[in-house]
Amino acid sequence: MGKFNGHFYPGLYLFSYGLYQTIVISKAIIFNNSLLYPSCPPRNKGRWATLWKISYGGLLKMVTGSILTAYVVICLDDGMVLMSKQVPPRFMYPKEWQHLTMFILLILIGCADITSKNLLPQRCVVLEKSTLVLTFYVLLLLLVSHIQASVGVELQVHSLLILVVFLLVLVLTAELWVPDMFHLWLIETFLFLMMGSWLMHTGFILYRPVTGYTWQDDDMSDIVFVTTFFCWHMMINASCQLVIYGFSSFWYHCFCPGLKLTGSKETQYHASPPGPLYKLLQELEQSEKDDQALLLPTSSL
Template sequence: MGGFQGHLFPGLSIFFYGLYHARLISKALICNRPVQYPPHRPWSQGRWARLRQIHYVGLVKILSSFILVAQELHSVQGQFVLISKIFHQRSFIYDKQWQHLTFYATFFLSGCVDVVSQNVLPQRAPALEQGAQALSMFLILTLMVSHVEDAEGVELYSHILFIQVLFLLLLVGIAELWAPNSLRFWAMKALLYMIAGSWMIQIGFMLFKPISGHKWMDDDKNDILFVTTFFCWHVISLAMLMIWIYGFSFWWYHYFADAQIR
């Protein structure tokens, strides 16, 4: 994505989506029930009953996509068009920005599918939601492959690692279509979403706001080697975070929730 904010905000969105999946998988393991949402229930009576029964995941995706699009358009200098007509020549311009908008459009479409499935249809359609997620991963992966054509050095290696995570997410998303309630796939998806989000944020810091204050050098082999090292640290740290989430959820449901029931 373009600039520091163009990496920060999408990265946060993807990371928190991974945290949400980590909470779902922890609850499914502890409560010994399918990881999918329960079927859509009929509206109950009461003033706020309908709001309590709405699933907000899709709405958050849609809101996030609008915020990301607004941030992208705000960063564009000049008139944002697809084709320029200067000196009687027609050529595509703002290629990166159009890729970014297409990237955000996948969030929007996935959110729309989630809203329809979870809040509109009489019975939830998990296969439809997972199919939309797999399609989104395929589109994002396709965009990222061409996104790094003019990259080199630290930027190239960091984005290659990001593409690897997206490829694994695509494989997991496709496999979920045949095993929608597999806890292994959901755990892998939660971890990969968190890795993708945190690594996108890390790319923003490395390229635009290095924490050390010194710019990463493309011709320095040590800097390029440490890109991979930092990525491995991300994977280890987020795996430990998932274990902590499971431990906290176990304590919450077995002690705090039981105490409230009693």
């Protein structure tokens, strides 16, 4: 699992998730909408109405984590053996067990999303964010221990990945107090794009070089160019976010001009869950309507 596929496919998933989140955030910024409680068009109330309420993001995380977990187990001929049978016993497959832990954490994030959005009577954003933060804290610890035996190019590649995960941990921790801030969501999405694209590129650097020749650990120019490629990833991913936002803004303003007004009105109702003050105002409004209905027959007489 620590080969090309173990880096490319998780990176592809993270990069695709970052692209999707960029589209969501661009739409929220254009319509001045809420990120946690986005307005959505009304769905038909039929036998398929409950399908619209399913947390497809959480379901996708569970399915992806399960597939990657099964792939880790299948890749080993004798299965996921924890300790050898020799005396004294030794731990087996340390990096594979770390990958397995990472993918189980992805399943945990999906379970938290589905529990918050579909099983609880009211959505619990704190549960979702706390699970995500805990997952990346554990991921950061695993990556730090993952590079203990690495040298040269492999060490430089994984050190830059650790830098991205560390910054992502800081952003996710800040979102526990301000979960609906556009600036933090933009930085978070950028870091997910960086993590995904760099993981995919790491697979090519370490296991399938484009030139057909392996990178040399004792060549300083190879190590320097690893950092150069990382900087190129930063510029490309930032440009990708700008292009997606620009295209989304052009599309909605030119082809869907009526959606902006609708979205801004619906945001007032979906930006935050109804609280006790909102319910009290509704009751007062209903009582005034009842009084007017009682006075109407009298005035007609």
